Amino acid sequence: MKVEALENLKMIKESARDFAEAHIRPHVMEWDESQHFPMDLFHKMGKHGFLGVIVPVKYGGVGLGYQEYITVIEEIGKVCGSIGLSVAAHNSLCTNHILMFGKEEQKQKYLPKLASGQWIGAWGLTEPNTGSDAGRMRCVAEKDGDYYVLNGAKNFITHGKSGHVAVVIARTGELLDSHGMTAFVVERGTPGFSGGKKENKLGMRASETAEMIFDNCRLHKSQILGEVGDGFIQSLKILDGGRISIAALSVAIAKGAYEAAVQYSQERQQFGKPISKFQAICFKLADMATKIEAAELLTRKAGFLKDKGETSTTISAMAKLYASEISCQVANEAVQVYGGYGYTKDFPVEKYYRDAKLCTIGEGTSEIQKVVISRQLLKK
Numbered sequence: 001m002k003v004e005a006l007e008n009l010k011m012i013k014e015s016a017r018d019f020a021e022a023h024i025r026p027h028v029m030e031w032d033e034s035q036h037f038p039m040d041l042f043h044k045m046g047k048h049g050f051l052g053v054i055v056p057v058k059y060g061g062v063g064l065g066y067q068e069y070i071t072v073i074e075e076i077g078k079v080c081g082s083i084g085l086s087v088a089a090h091n092s093l094c095t096n097h098i099l100m101f102g103k104e105e106q107k108q109k110y111l112p113k114l115a116s117g118q119w120i121g122a123w124g125l126t127e128p129n130t131g132s133d134a135g136r137m138r139c140v141a142e143k144d145g146d147y148y149v150l151n152g153a154k155n156f157i158t159h160g161k162s163g164h165v166a167v168v169i170a171r172t173g174e175l176l177d178s179h180g181m182t183a184f185v186v187e188r189g190t191p192g193f194s195g196g197k198k199e200n201k202l203g204m205r206a207s208e209t210a211e212m213i214f215d216n217c218r219l220h221k222s223q224i225l226g227e228v229g230d231g232f233i234q235s236l237k238i239l240d241g242g243r244i245s246i247a248a249l250s251v252a253i254a255k256g257a258y259e260a261a262v263q264y265s266q267e268r269q270q271f272g273k274p275i276s277k278f279q280a281i282c283f284k285l286a287d288m289a290t291k292i293e294a295a296e297l298l299t300r301k302a303g304f305l306k307d308k309g310e311t312s313t314t315i316s317a318m319a320k321l322y323a324s325e326i327s328c329q330v331a332n333e334a335v336q337v338y339g340g341y342g343y344t345k346d347f348p349v350e351k352y353y354r355d356a357k358l359c360t361i362g363e364g365t366s367e368i369q370k371v372v373i374s375r376q377l378l379k380k
């Protein structure tokens, strides 16, 4: 890595860490308990550049790459997984979809607002009956002159209620035709578009997850991202990048849990000595540290390939699969190191344990990552 790139990385790491300590850490449990999505915090994060890390400077972003983006997600996610998840969904799903596939006017209109945190973005692919099997979606956009009339619902959408703008993928062609889906950019306040049920979740509780409902919502053809029929293929490309951010988030949660466990194991005394002196405990720490190191290397490699512009489908899926699975294992062991105290809300590890699980589900489950990886391997 060049000296300038290393300096950028160091600067953004310190800036994200300081921000998370000052503005997120003091509120983590309060937001978690009340399921409060802190919109004001997002406006503040925008001012620090965390919501436009990969957006070019000419559109109001910071103009950096995936290495820096991974670093931001790691520093924020280490303090609060929910905020890390929302930053990831905003940056690599909604914003990146407009950046990668939007027309110049669309980029000029939306990217500065999204990169500055003035607006928060959502991205809707999942529907109540079609999650892993997204190609079978039922949300339909029917052509009517220069307009498309959108009907249906998207669920489990990060910022589905509060997002100011959403990228929505809907059917414009035949069922099961991978070229039968189109991506639209839809602003909140458009007649026929509303937020529905907000989910009450196990973890990631400060990240809003809600339904988006479309009832005869008329969208002008200028709201299409890219070409008619390209929406599904675009989504797969967006998920290649998005999965790197979920891998980074998984590493972040694992690091948070591990660091807490290391500290506690040196403070907690049983049988006249710190519990870290018991081999059963320090071997757990050794396993946790090794898994985190491996997951981070895989995640960084995926980011490196993405920055080089190489296809990263397999490595992104591998990073997401491995990092999310070890994140759950590490958080589980952290609770074990804390014993009974780990099971209470007075200590941070129960939250890491709850938050980590989402990483094996969002942006494609672990099983789907194996489908993606094995398909790529067998194609060769």
Ligand SMILES: Cc1cc2nc3c(=O)[nH]c(=O)nc-3n(C[C@H](O)[C@H](O)[C@H](O)COP(=O)(O)OP(=O)(O)OC[C@H]3O[C@@H](n4cnc5c(N)ncnc54)[C@H](O)[C@@H]3O)c2cc1C
Residues within 6 Å of the ligand: 089, 093, 122, 123, 124, 125, 126, 129, 130, 131, 132, 133, 155, 156, 157, 158, 159, 204, 209, 358, 361, 362, 363, 364, 365, 366, 367, 368, 371
């Ligand atoms: C907190 C949260 C935030 C989210 N944010 C967004 C968002 O912003 N935008 C968005 O579009 N979506 C979002 N999602 C949706 C998420 O991507 C889906 O939940 C996920 O893709 C799984 O879909 P599903 O829940 O319908 O599960 P299903 O697809 O019903 O899967 C159920 C089980 O069956 C398994 N399974 C399914 N198909 C196969 C197969 N072919 N082979 C083997 N096993 C299989 C799955 O792995 C899983 O274990 C979010 C979800 C959550 C919980």
